[in-house]
Amino acid sequence: MNNESKSTGHPGDLLHLWYDLVSHATEAYQPWAGATMSPEVLRQSRSNLYKAWGDSWERFLRSSSFLDNNRQYMTGTLEMKKQVREFFNWLHHEMQLASADDVDQIMATLRRLGEDLREQLEEIHSRLDDFGARLHAGPTQEAPAGKGRDEDVSPPERGNGGRPASLARHTRRVR
Amino acid sequence: MTHTSATTQHASFRGTDGHELPPWLRMQRSIFNESMAHCRRMAHLPQLYAKMTQIPKGVTPSDVVYEADRLRLLRYRPQGPIRFKTPLVFVFALVNRPYILDILPNKSVVSHFVRAGFDTYLIDWGKPTYADRHLGFDAYVNGYLRDVVRFLQRSSGSRQVNILGYCMGGTMSSILAALHPQLVKNLILLATGIDFSTREGLLNIWNDAHNFDVDSFVDAFGNCPAEYLQACFLMLKPVRSFVTKPVSLYEKLDDKKYVEEFLTMETWLNDNVPVSGQIFREFVKYLYQQNQLAQNRLVVGRRTVNLKNITCPVLNLMADHDDLVPPSQSEPFNDLTGSQDKETIRLAAGHIGLAMGSAAQKQLWPHAVDWLARRSEVVEEEEPTVRPSGS
Numbered sequence: 222m223n224n225e226s227k228s229t230g231h232p233g234d235l236l237h238l239w240y241d242l243v244s245h246a247t248e249a250y251q252p253w254a255g256a257t258m259s260p261e262v263l264r265q266s267r268s269n270l271y272k273a274w275g276d277s278w279e280r281f282l283r284s285s286s287f288l289d290n291n292r293q294y295m296t297g298t299l300e301m302k303k304q305v306r307e308f309f310n311w312l313h314h315e316m317q318l319a320s321a322d323d324v325d326q327i328m329a330t331l332r333r334l335g336e337d338l339r340e341q342l343e344e345i346h347s348r349l350d351d352f353g354a355r356l357h358a359g360p361t362q363e364a365p366a367g368k369g370r371d372e373d374v375s376p377p378e379r380g381n382g383g384r385p386a387s388l389a390r391h392t393r394r395v396r
Numbered sequence: 397m398t399h400t401s402a403t404t405q406h407a408s409f410r411g412t413d414g415h416e417l418p419p420w421l422r423m424q425r426s427i428f429n430e431s432m433a434h435c436r437r438m439a440h441l442p443q444l445y446a447k448m449t450q451i452p453k454g455v456t457p458s459d460v461v462y463e464a465d466r467l468r469l470l471r472y473r474p475q476g477p478i479r480f481k482t483p484l485v486f487v488f489a490l491v492n493r494p495y496i497l498d499i500l501p502n503k504s505v506v507s508h509f510v511r512a513g514f515d516t517y518l519i520d521w522g523k524p525t526y527a528d529r530h531l532g533f534d535a536y537v538n539g540y541l542r543d544v545v546r547f548l549q550r551s552s553g554s555r556q557v558n559i560l561g562y563c564m565g566g567t568m569s570s571i572l573a574a575l576h577p578q579l580v581k582n583l584i585l586l587a588t589g590i591d592f593s594t595r596e597g598l599l600n601i602w603n604d605a606h607n608f609d610v611d612s613f614v615d616a617f618g619n620c621p622a623e624y625l626q627a628c629f630l631m632l633k634p635v636r637s638f639v640t641k642p643v644s645l646y647e648k649l650d651d652k653k654y655v656e657e658f659l660t661m662e663t664w665l666n667d668n669v670p671v672s673g674q675i676f677r678e679f680v681k682y683l684y685q686q687n688q689l690a691q692n693r694l695v696v697g698r699r700t701v702n703l704k705n706i707t708c709p710v711l712n713l714m715a716d717h718d719d720l721v722p723p724s725q726s727e728p729f730n731d732l733t734g735s736q737d738k739e740t741i742r743l744a745a746g747h748i749g750l751a752m753g754s755a756a757q758k759q760l761w762p763h764a765v766d767w768l769a770r771r772s773e774v775v776e777e778e779e780p781t782v783r784p785s786g787s
Binding site for chain 1 (some may be wrong): 598602607612613634635639698
């Protein structure tokens with residue numbers, strides 16, 4: 222199943238789906254039309270109706286008209302949120318108070334420091350491991366490689382990706 | 397259905413002398429019966445709120461043995477001697493509270509493992525604050541998760557741990573197992589998304605780069621709000637969420653067991669927590685939009701996650717009717733790992749039913765316990781090293 226197979230992709234999506242639902246609903250009641258309707262039959266019909274309704278909704282939620290509207294709504298909401306945030310930042314600065322962005326910058330600096338410290342500690346740890354392994358292996362044998370510590374090392378990613386772990390984490394063991 | 401059977405089912409519409417009642421009397425009787433049933437159901441309505449406030453959040457006795465920031469590690473009190481050396485830790489998703497795994501006495505996943513003699517732990521990630529919005533995969537996997545494993549290594553004396561990851565927790569567990577394969581003895585994944593190239597699920601379509609600008613979203617909100625997640629989950633099946641479920645509840649208001657289970661589930665479903673903005677960004681951008689994990693391109697910390705590094709035994713559990721994580725997202729995992737001992741089980745259930753459904757409780761979890769027991773080292777006359785704090 223893919224996106225294209227389910228979305229009809231033209232402006233009349235909702236109307237199309239509505240007709241589709243009515244058609245399914247009619248079908249759901251059709252087998253018993255004219256017969257005496259027992260509660261079980263009605264329940265089954267209702268279940269079929271719900272299923273048809275659910276299927277119609279699913280198709281609508283996959284349709285390009287829903288996705289386009291949703292994107293526009295989201296863009297508008299985010300823009301408004303951004304403007305509100307900028308206004309409050311301006312207000313805080315005018316009142317000579319620390320804004321959320323100021324705190325954010327301090328936190329980012331602390332995290333960067335934490336990351337640097339962690340990397341250095343890991344490097345020392347790695348060197349100590351290698352040193353220990355060489356000592357145990359003896360002077361004539363080649364030292365074994367570290368246990369997966371340095372495989373697949375990629376350059377550090379900055380910006381939106383791989384943010385550093387926090388060394389400011391307060392770790393406490395409860396007893 | 398034939399007319400005869402329909403007539404039989406309408407026996408209540410006969411008069412005292414056995415003759416079929418005229419239509420207007422039948423209608424009158426139906427309305428009366430339904431009104432009485434309605435009153436009977438409505439009589440239970442005032443108790444609903446009281447019942448909701450009494451829903452237990454976890455039924456198996458446990459103690460907090462470790463804390464870090466918002467994270468709490470629960471240790472379940474053994475119901476007898478610990479039989480297996482390697483501790484088992486449940487890693488739950490960040491979007492909901494983890495007590496779904498131990499929600500009712502007859503629907504507890506945790507209790508299966510505790511009863512079997514595993515030293516069982518569960519990570520409760522807690523509720524991130526605005527200050528936690530920069531925590532990404534690196535912080536959660538290389539930071540918190542690895543710290544928990546270190547703690548378990550120290551406290552249990554075992555060099556490795558067994559991990560059971562659920563949903564997003566399974567994805568994080570896979571990343572940990574790929575980055576630090578020496579730490580994981582056995583890996584069980586439950587409804588875990590790995591290959592996000594599929595367009596089967598609505599979440600995959602909604603999170604597409606063309607449809608969702610995750611950077612703007614996270615920049616605007618900081619953390620991903622719980623209400624947003626809740627709305628997304630409800631909209632996956634709107635008819636079920638807003639029509640079928642309330643109607644079913646109304647019809648069964650006088651069924652005590654049904655109401656209790658319904659309220660328990662709804663309490664959990666509505667107990668969403670916000671997700672740290674950075675990990676939400678990375679999850680959507682790198683996994684949903686770029687599918688980096690399945691392509692072994694995801695970088696966490698300074699290292700590329702290569703699923704081929706996972707060589708421990710793997711049990712991959714998935715649900716046929718999962719709306720959140722379709723089986724096509726989980727199934728490719730076994731082919732992507734380097735493990736020689738791997739098994740996949742598909743159950744005809746939904747995302748939640750896979751954990752707490754009747755079929756899962758009767759068939760799936762006993763099998764999973766057996767699978768893990770066969771791959772675990774048995775303790776020889778030794779007491780567990782970690783004691784509950786009794787807090």
